[in-house]
Amino acid sequence: MSETSKPNDIHNRHVRHKVVTEGGVRFAEIELGGEERDLPLPTREPDLFDSQLGQGSDAARSGAGQSGVGDSPASLVQPEESLDLDWNESFRYISREQQFVQQARELAWHVEEAAPFVPFKSYWPTYDQMTRDQHRWYFYWREEVRSGRYPDTDLSYLFIYVYELIHGIGWSDPAQGYALMNAVWEAYRGRYPKLDTYLREWLYDFMLVHGLDMPVKEIPQRLPRSLSSVLKELEWLRRFSADPVDLGWDYLLDIIDYDVEKSRFYREGGRKALQQLSPKVIALADSYSARYEGGRLIERYRPRPRQVTRYLFRSAVYDHEMYGRTASVTVLMLSEHAPLRSYMTQLVRLTENKLRELKGYKGRLRGIEVPAELEELVGRFLKKELHQEAEDERKKSAPAVKIDSRKLRRLQRESDEVRDMLLTDAAHTDAAVSAAATKQQAEAAAALTDSPEERQGVREAAGKAKPLERETPPAKRGGSEQAPLFQAVMDFDTEPPVRAPLAETSVHPAAAASPNSAEVPASSESSKSSKSSDSRESFATSDSSKLPVPPSLLPERPLHVSEQGEVMWNTASLDEEWQQLAERLAPVHLALLLALKHGPDREAMQRAADQAGSMPELLLDEINDAAMDTIGDLLVDGDAIVDEYRDKFETLMRV
Secondary structure (H helix, E strand, O other), rough: OOOOOOOHHHHOOOOEEEEEEEEEEEEEEEEOOOOOOOOOOOOOOOOHHHOOOOOHHHHHHHHHHHOOOOOOOOHHOOOOOOOOOOHHHOOOOOOOOHHHHHHHHOOOOOOOOOOOOOOOOOOOOHHHHHHHHHHHHHHHHHHHHOOOOOOOOHHHHHHHHHHHHHHHOOOOOOOHHHHHHHHHHHOOOOOOOHHHHHHHHHHHHHHHOOOOOOOEEEHHHHHOOOOHHHHHHHHHHHHHHOOOOOOHHHHOOOOOOHHHHOOOOHHHHHHHHHHHHHHHHHHHHHHHHHHOOOOHHHHHOOOOOOEEEEEEOOOOOOOOOHHHOOEEEEEOHHHHHHHHHHHHHHHHHHHHHHHHOOOOOOOOOOOOOOOOHHHHHHHHHHHHHHHHHHHHHHHHOOOOOOHHHHHHHHHHHHHHHHHHHHHHHHHHHHHHHHHHHHHHHHHHHHHHOOHHHHHHHHHHHHHHHHOOOOOOOOOOOOOOOOOOOOOOOOOOOOOOOOOOOOOOOOOOHHHHHHHEEEOOOOOOOHHHHHHHHHHHHHHHHHOOHHHOOOOOHOOOOOOOOEEEOOOOOOOOOOOOOHHHHHOOOOHHHHHHHHHHHOOOOOOHHHHHHHHOOOOHHHHHHHHHHHHHHOOOOOOEEEEEEHHHHHHHHOEEEEO
């Protein structure tokens, strides 16, 4: 069958077509019928083109001649000369990431007018996956973000913007690029918490490839499971270097060799106490180590730096030809350092043992090896924390007091009405009492005079006397029932006649002892005359400032005179940390320590706390906090100064 035959020829009724497979190769077998059947095929004649071929071509022609198949010169294509091509450039493969970078550079400063939001969701978003409307929204939204405004958008748009920043689109300085990436993260991380998983890692890679000296973003107390090992080690280093050490429970679990969550005590009620107090015990041990063992934990258990390989911008559309596929990072592998892990394990087990003891739980963990001083310090610290926790729980369980403002206003109004009524009635009562008292005093004065004229003058003056109004109720002045309720002023029109002075006489002892007695000595007449003269003088010179003052109005004598002095503590002979402690303690703290110097004196402690408007327990906590920051230990245990520190307060006294 010739080469010019049409495909439809195989459907001719004289032609039978069959496909044969032999040795894995498919062949087309065509059987001719009709007039063409049994016709011999012509023998192929050699031509001029064949004579120009080499020996290999002769062999090929020989085989072809034997087969009886001939080819025309027009069916053969002569080979062209080889082309000088650059295979790396002419046949270069462009990846999806490289295409994205090329498009991003072309559209770096493209801006669209205000456009409506169009949803867009893609796992690895690029420009090619967006529609025309999505393009319009993205470039409008990107300009808003560059201007410091952050409208709501989909997460896929955010990723495209971050991919641009990774590849240097939209900034001229690496620090600016870092700031833009961090700003968009802070703006949208509340709406898309998934950003934390990627942006924390990409920001660190961005700092790494550009050599920026930026602080690594802080990680919350709960350790993310997707966090890379390098960032975990950097976070552990930051937390161990903090003062005080800030290790959360999740971080602590990854750095100890003890599965505390499978502990029976943990599962039967000790979970909350262990999670809250174990990190605090680590901080306490770090402070103790810094003061008494020559350095902090991170200094004593510091591993050797190690070079690790880190893949850059994982899970991002990132062209690795820009910064490379990986980068080398030098880190301190704290989580793999055996001495540090062993010491952390001992501290956690010690904490559990002390909590078991304080909570009355049976059984103790064995094999704990820590200094005896540290063990005692941890015990006192946990006892104080549990006591404070119990006190807080007691306060929370107390019923909350709610005040109804409407009822309060009604009670206040009713109280004001009752007060006004009482003051009005008291004014009338005082006037009547004042008049009666004035009359009684006048009669008493008249009885002391000798002549009827003088008695009549006293009575007339008493009738003209006016009682003074009471300015302040006795209850508000602090007076008693015996205090005078009025002040009468006697106004005499004429002075009484001057009489010759009488001989001085003394009052009989019996009269002085019993003024109401009926027995009067012989000298009573002269005594009576003397009394009359003294009475006239007292009424004539009567003044409100000379009235007797009730005892309740007298100033109270200061109590505890011996405590009015200032408390002094001479620390010149003590170490520097004790001098620092003395500087941090207020006078009320020193007064409280003075009350504890020779044993607990609850009354003196309460008086010192009342003067400061506080409570003894709160002041003791303040003292212990200051002691932990300066001497690295608790100073007061319960209601007594720790025995080993009593000698430090020999110079504490009141002057």
